Amino acid sequence: MTKYGMTMARQTPSFSEVTSHPETSAAGSNGGSDGNLLPITGHKPNGQNYLLWSQSVMMFICGKGRDDYLTEVAAPPSKEDPKYRTWKLENNMVMSWFINSMTNEIGENFLLYGTAKDIWVAAKETYSSFDNSSELFAIESILHDLRQGDLTVTQYFNALTQNWQELDMFEEYDWKCPEDGIKYRKIIEKKRLYKFLLGLNKDLDEVRGRIMGLKPLPSIQEAFSEVRMEESRKKVMMGPPTTNHSPEGYALSV
Structure with a gap:
C-alpha cells in the first residue's frame, strides 16, 4: 500500500523511512520537492496485470x-568506495517504490531482495505472461463487441483507445526492416479508423459518410474530432429534452 508522510529533517533516511515515505525521499534526493505526494501507480499487481503495472512503475x-538501477548501469560499487553510501540510499529508495506499488500480499515476497534490479527481474519472471494469449483474447473480444450504444462519442472513443493501447503493449514486433514496421502501423491505424466509424450510432451516419468520402482518409484523431463536433451540433439543434406535463404523460412516466 502506498504510504504518505512529511519530509524528514535528516538528509540520509534509513531504509524503513524510505519505504514509508518513497515519494518524499525521491523529491529530497532530487534537490527539492514540489509539495505534491502522489501514488506511484494505480495499477497494483494482481497476477494478471503485470504489463500495466510494469509500464506505469517504469514511467515513475x-x-x-x-531507471539505471534496473540495469547494469548503476551496479553496486565496493563497500570501501565513497560512492557506496549514495548507491545504497538510492537503491533502497527504488526498492521501496517497487514495494509500495504492490499489495502487501505480493510486496512481502520481495522484501528480502538485495537490489532494485533483483526485484524488477523477479517480478517479470513471476508475473509476466510470455505468450499473452489469454490477455490478447480478452482484449480482442472486448474490441469485437464494443459499440457506441448509450455512450457519448468521447466515452466510446476513450474505451477503444484504452483497449488499443493495451493491445499495443502486448503485441511487440521486432521488425528487421523499419519500413515494414511503418507500413504495418499504417494498416493498423486504418483498420482502427474503420472500427471507430462502424461502431458509431445510426444518427451519426451522415458524418460517417463524409469522413469515408475524404481522400486520403483522415487520422483517427481527426475523425474523432469531426464526429464529436457533429454530436455537439446535434445536441444544440435538438435542445434539452422536453418534459410531458399532460396527465397521459405523467401516467406513462409512473
Whole structure:
C-alpha cells in the first residue's frame, strides 16, 4: 500500500523511512520537492496485470531519473568506495517504490531482495505472461463487441483507445526492416479508423459518410474530432429534452 508522510529533517533516511515515505525521499534526493505526494501507480499487481503495472512503475522511476538501477548501469560499487553510501540510499529508495506499488500480499515476497534490479527481474519472471494469449483474447473480444450504444462519442472513443493501447503493449514486433514496421502501423491505424466509424450510432451516419468520402482518409484523431463536433451540433439543434406535463404523460412516466 502506498504510504504518505512529511519530509524528514535528516538528509540520509534509513531504509524503513524510505519505504514509508518513497515519494518524499525521491523529491529530497532530487534537490527539492514540489509539495505534491502522489501514488506511484494505480495499477497494483494482481497476477494478471503485470504489463500495466510494469509500464506505469517504469514511467515513475524514469521520471525520477533512477531507471539505471534496473540495469547494469548503476551496479553496486565496493563497500570501501565513497560512492557506496549514495548507491545504497538510492537503491533502497527504488526498492521501496517497487514495494509500495504492490499489495502487501505480493510486496512481502520481495522484501528480502538485495537490489532494485533483483526485484524488477523477479517480478517479470513471476508475473509476466510470455505468450499473452489469454490477455490478447480478452482484449480482442472486448474490441469485437464494443459499440457506441448509450455512450457519448468521447466515452466510446476513450474505451477503444484504452483497449488499443493495451493491445499495443502486448503485441511487440521486432521488425528487421523499419519500413515494414511503418507500413504495418499504417494498416493498423486504418483498420482502427474503420472500427471507430462502424461502431458509431445510426444518427451519426451522415458524418460517417463524409469522413469515408475524404481522400486520403483522415487520422483517427481527426475523425474523432469531426464526429464529436457533429454530436455537439446535434445536441444544440435538438435542445434539452422536453418534459410531458399532460396527465397521459405523467401516467406513462409512473
